Amino acid sequence: xxxxxxxxxxxxxxxxxxxxxxxxxxxxxxxxxxxxxxxxxxxxxxxxxxxxxxxxxxxxxxxxxxxxxxxxxxxxxxxxxxxxxxxxxxxxxxxxxxxxxxxxxxxxxxxxxxxxxxxxxxxxxxxxxxxx
Numbered sequence: 001x002x003x004x005x006x007x008x009x010x011x012x013x014x015x016x017x018x019x020x021x022x023x024x025x026x027x028x029x030x031x032x033x034x035x036x037x038x039x040x041x042x043x044x045x046x047x048x049x050x051x052x053x054x055x056x057x058x059x060x061x062x063x064x065x066x067x068x069x070x071x072x073x074x075x076x077x078x079x080x081x082x083x084x085x086x087x088x089x090x091x092x093x094x095x096x097x098x099x100x101x102x103x104x105x106x107x108x109x110x111x112x113x114x115x116x117x118x119x120x121x122x123x124x125x126x127x128x129x130x131x132x
Contacts, residue, residue, distance in 0.1 A: 030054070032075065035083065037061030045069040052076070058083040058121070066090055071130055073098040081121035088115070088123035096127040104128035 032052035035042055039062040047070045049055040055075035058065060062083035068090040072078045078097055081088070088094055094115065102111035115123035 031057050033057070035059060035062040035065055035086075039083075040064055042066075047071070048073070050074055055079050058086045062086060068093055068095060071096045073130070077118075079117050079121070080119065081117045082119060084120070086121055088117055088121045089125040092125060094123035094125040094127060096130045097123070098130070100126055102126070102128070 029052050031054045032049040033044060033047065033056040035044070035056070035058040037059050039058070041064040042062070044056070044065060044067040049070060050073040052075045054077045055072045056067065056070075056079045058067070058079075058081040060082040063085050065083065065086040067079075067086060067088050072095055078099060079088075093110070097115055100111065100115050102113045104110060105112055109128050110125045111128050113126075115126045117123060
């Protein structure tokens with residue numbers, strides 16, 4: 001099975017609850033995507049998050065978000081999770097991280113190591129390659 005494809009550029013997007021909508025266009029922002037303190041069970045998927053000070057910030061109070069199938073490239077801090085119970089994968093696919101190198105020994109498209117997300121998160125299934 002192939003990892004998710006179809007990326008949108010995320011530029012300064014915010015969510016306070018529900019599915020996160022992301023804008024097209026420039027991606028060099030202070031925070032690429034921000035899940036605010038009232039964000040509850042958001043789904044963040046299919047975004048290209050590039051060249052930001054912080055790629056994605058899940059603020060304290062955000063909870064239960066699923067953040068998977070995104071492409072994090074060249075952000076000073078790729079992601080930070082200060083929330084509660086946010087998931088950085090969907091149980092099968094995680095996200096692509098430009099600064100994470102590793103091995104995909106079984107060739108399933110997922111690296112054989114996890115990606116720690118400061119301070120509370122973990123991507124258990126980081127993607128081995130950036131999808132087209």
